[in-house]
Amino acid sequence: MVTAPAACDSIILLTGPIEAAALAGVLGLRNSTIDIRHVATLDELEALSPADLARSRLVAFSTTVIVPGPILDALGYGAYNFHPGPPDYPGWCPAPMAIYDRAATFGVTAHVMLDRVDSGPIVGVEIFCVPAGTTVAKLEQMAFVALARLFWNLAQSLTGREPLATQPIAWSGVKSTRRLYQDLREATASISKDDLDRRVAVFGDAGTGDDLTIMLHGHRFRYVAPENAAAAARPEMLAIERFAKSA
Numbered sequence: 001m002v003t004a005p006a007a008c009d010s011i012i013l014l015t016g017p018i019e020a021a022a023l024a025g026v027l028g029l030r031n032s033t034i035d036i037r038h039v040a041t042l043d044e045l046e047a048l049s050p051a052d053l054a055r056s057r058l059v060a061f062s063t064t065v066i067v068p069g070p071i072l073d074a075l076g077y078g079a080y081n082f083h084p085g086p087p088d089y090p091g092w093c094p095a096p097m098a099i100y101d102r103a104a105t106f107g108v109t110a111h112v113m114l115d116r117v118d119s120g121p122i123v124g125v126e127i128f129c130v131p132a133g134t135t136v137a138k139l140e141q142m143a144f145v146a147l148a149r150l151f152w153n154l155a156q157s158l159t160g161r162e163p164l165a166t167q168p169i170a171w172s173g174v175k176s177t178r179r180l181y182q183d184l185r186e187a188t189a190s191i192s193k194d195d196l197d198r199r200v201a202v203f204g205d206a207g208t209g210d211d212l213t214i215m216l217h218g219h220r221f222r223y224v225a226p227e228n229a230a231a232a233a234r235p236e237m238l239a240i241e242r243f244a245k246s247a
Contacts (some may be wrong), residue, residue, distance in 0.1 A: 008057055008077040008161050010035040017059035023061060026152055031159035041065065059158055060113065062147060064092075069115035078163060079113035081120075082151055084143040086127055092174035093154060095139045096202045100184060104128050106139060108147040110154055111167070118175060123143035128149050136202055139201070158237040187214045217233055 001081075004196050010032055011027060013020045021039040039045045042065050048056075056142060057077035058067065062084045072079050083134055085094025086107035098106050107127035112120035121219060126146045157164045174180075185203055191214070203212035212223040 007035070008055070008159075010052065010056040010058065011158065012045070012048070012056050012058045013038045014040070014050075014058060014063050014065055014067070016040060016063075019061055022148075023059075023151060025156045027159055030156045032161050033051065042067075045071060046074055055237075056157065057175065058113065061151065062144070066117060068115060072113055072115060077161070080123065080154075081111055081113045081118075081163065082147050083109045083111065083118060084140065084147050085109065087122060087125060087169055087171050088173035089176070090171050090173065091180075092178050093176060093181050095143055096136050096184075097176050099134070099136050099139060100198050100202050102198070102201075103130055106143065108143055110164075111238055119171060122169045122171070123164040123166055124150050124154050125169055133166075135190055140226065145227065185210055187212065189214065189216045 013023055013027075014034060014247060015023065015038070017038065017040065020040075024036045024038065024078055027034065037048075037052075039048070045065070045067065053071065053074040054076040056075055056081035058072075058075050060067065060079065060081040062082060067079065081150075083090070083094070085091075085098070086105070087109050089097055089103075089106070094108070104172075105127055107125060108119075109122055110124035111118070111122045114120040124148065128142065128146060130142075134142075154164065187199060191199075199212050200223065203210055214221045214223070
């Protein structure tokens, strides 16, 4: 990390445009003088000047963008990520992995960003129970609501000069990847009934947008959800709308 100026006067929000509008409002309530910038892509982040980075803190909120080490090192006030999964579900698509595992609890995590994804010291966690029959779309919606609440609780510290206090909580579990997620979507004829039921629970949810396929005698078959399975609204849209109304 570079030598920081006397005070943090800029926060870079790395997230989607809808989320950014609500989150910027929350940060502005905590510090009306701080400059808040929104970037959604790595290209936009890399376009910022070294001077901009040196006076800034980066806050990533449920983004798939992987921030390179040189950018993290150039930030004067570090970087924090709000991950839509608990410490035992690091990595890609934590909610589908939890549904596959039939997890009884789930949650969200805020942590220091390092160049290794979902590995930095944890500064905030919220855990909640997963009701029986919860779908991927519903769990993601629950996670977004919890993540927005965790952001609200940490907003004051995020606008300050000092680093956020870390908690004695360690990351655990298998870090999921895009490849692992794709492998779950592709079953073979030898799959057990239990494993197939678990995958249908993940990919048979009308809200995921991803299909489960099965290879049988050289032919690929695609699982079709029952016609009465209603498509779910984008979970982050629903959650961020509720969050914006409460801000």
